[in-house]
Amino acid sequence: MFFRLLQVVVHGEMIEYYDISGCYILRPWSMGIWEIMQVFFDAEIKKMKIKNCYFPLFVSSSVLEKEKDHIEGFAPEVAWVTKSGKSDLEIPIAIRPTSETVMYPYFSKWIRGHRDLPLKLNQWCNVVRWEFSNPTPFIRSREFLWQEGHTAFATKEEADEEVLQVLELYRRIYEEFLAIPVIKGKKSEMEKFAGGLYTTSVEAFIPNTGRGVQGATSHCLGQNFAKMFEINFENEKGEKGMVWQNSWAYSTRTIGVMVMVHGDDKGLVLPPKVASVQVVVVPVPYKDADTQGILDACTATVETLSEAGIRAESDLRDNYSPGWKYSQWEMKGVPLRIEIGPKDLANNQVRCVRRDNGSKSDIKRDNLVEQVKTLLDNIQQSLLDAAKQKRDASVQVVKTWDEFKDALAQKKMILAPWCDEEEVEKDVKERTRGEMGAAKSLCSPLEQPELPEGTICFASGKPAKKWTYWGRSY
Numbered sequence: 001m002f003f004r005l006l007q008v009v010v011h012g013e014m015i016e017y018y019d020i021s022g023c024y025i026l027r028p029w030s031m032g033i034w035e036i037m038q039v040f041f042d043a044e045i046k047k048m049k050i051k052n053c054y055f056p057l058f059v060s061s062s063v064l065e066k067e068k069d070h071i072e073g074f075a076p077e078v079a080w081v082t083k084s085g086k087s088d089l090e091i092p093i094a095i096r097p098t099s100e101t102v103m104y105p106y107f108s109k110w111i112r113g114h115r116d117l118p119l120k121l122n123q124w125c126n127v128v129r130w131e132f133s134n135p136t137p138f139i140r141s142r143e144f145l146w147q148e149g150h151t152a153f154a155t156k157e158e159a160d161e162e163v164l165q166v167l168e169l170y171r172r173i174y175e176e177f178l179a180i181p182v183i184k185g186k187k188s189e190m191e192k193f194a195g196g197l198y199t200t201s202v203e204a205f206i207p208n209t210g211r212g213v214q215g216a217t218s219h220c221l222g223q224n225f226a227k228m229f230e231i232n233f234e235n236e237k238g239e240k241g242m243v244w245q246n247s248w249a250y251s252t253r254t255i256g257v258m259v260m261v262h263g264d265d266k267g268l269v270l271p272p273k274v275a276s277v278q279v280v281v282v283p284v285p286y287k288d289a290d291t292q293g294i295l296d297a298c299t300a301t302v303e304t305l306s307e308a309g310i311r312a313e314s315d316l317r318d319n320y321s322p323g324w325k326y327s328q329w330e331m332k333g334v335p336l337r338i339e340i341g342p343k344d345l346a347n348n349q350v351r352c353v354r355r356d357n358g359s360k361s362d363i364k365r366d367n368l369v370e371q372v373k374t375l376l377d378n379i380q381q382s383l384l385d386a387a388k389q390k391r392d393a394s395v396q397v398v399k400t401w402d403e404f405k406d407a408l409a410q411k412k413m414i415l416a417p418w419c420d421e422e423e424v425e426k427d428v429k430e431r432t433r434g435e436m437g438a439a440k441s442l443c444s445p446l447e448q449p450e451l452p453e454g455t456i457c458f459a460s461g462k463p464a465k466k467w468t469y470w471g472r473s474y
């Protein structure tokens, strides 16, 4: 599956490999997906009165290393600029791996009184993390695109509320656009962002590989960074207090998850909502048939669909056969193909072929737009339904360690009652180490199933406190 991902994204013209390891070229076919999601998310955060900004790419080492514990563990992945031209820089400059330390000295400067709150900023940018474990397009690259939201509030209540509002937007990105089912949950103390108070995330799962993947994160930072960077304010009563902060992000990793969840042996399968081309129209000329008439019908069909807001293109290249075009556009994952041949022309209809299940239908051209819209909606919904069915079939509820081990061997996403003790989590990792990677906690679902009194932890036998998803991950 891993390997297939690599091939599909190259043959589907999403990615081009680059001569620097871990870096990839995002070609239009994937950039178009990124842009469609960005239009949605940007509009939604603007409704929340969050404003876009742009902070510098470079971080001074003094600022980046301000708090040793914040970056301990991350230090090896920081990329540094040490020279300009032939001369060494006096002091090396880091390239942002994330922007807390870039932004928060200025939050401290800009936030004085309660009238300066809430401060709610977002930036669309790239970040660099010089990862060493196996680089994979979209899933783990040394540079990636993301949005990072950074907000500051006078009260914890406001921060807590926003964390979940943004988490819901991430659920919508996955379920409404990428047709991928996700689980909203809270990270364990071990898996959370160490610099924060708590971390929530949306978790996806790849049934073929049996691995969970963190889809996006929404952290409440508490007052930890306010303390570090002295971000204080005077409240209405003139009392000094520290702000409560959140930070949240989703990245181009979303595209990699989509490829893995929906891809099949013909290549990519794009959910219509994020497909930069939703319908491709292919002429099927026949030796003595009216070829020009067929080409004109293709062009007219594209115009009709485009006027209705459907992203349609025709492939009129005369140096490729229809069959060749079918497999190429299937490789690229275009959700719907329309074929127009002599018979279709004569009957004033078109032949529609769905990419998700291959089913064919003949549609009269007089109410083409409505029927194509319905087809695209059906494809979107059935991709989500199919992914949900496969994900649910991969979930296994366990009560004991033996059941856990069996489920792990069967590449399941495991739901187990846990005592919520970090030592026990470390122990699970230790006991499941192997060449496939250890099991880890993925999240504790916000919607907790009933936990009967007396239920014991699957790993420690102590009283269980919460249901938690476990599994191997990317």
Ligand SMILES: O=C1CCCN[C@@H]1CCCn1cnc2cc(F)c(Cl)cc2c1=O
Pocket: 070, 071, 074, 075, 077, 078, 097, 098, 099, 100, 129, 147, 148, 149, 193, 195, 217, 219, 247, 248, 249
């Ligand atoms: O996940 C988000 C949402 C958007 C803003 N940031 C947070 C936390 C990011 C954690 N993280 C993640 N990776 C890092 C890598 C690094 F090299 C350094 Cl110095 C720090 C970090 C680091 O803090």
Ligand SMILES: [Mg+2]
Pocket: 129
């Ligand atoms: Mg990392």
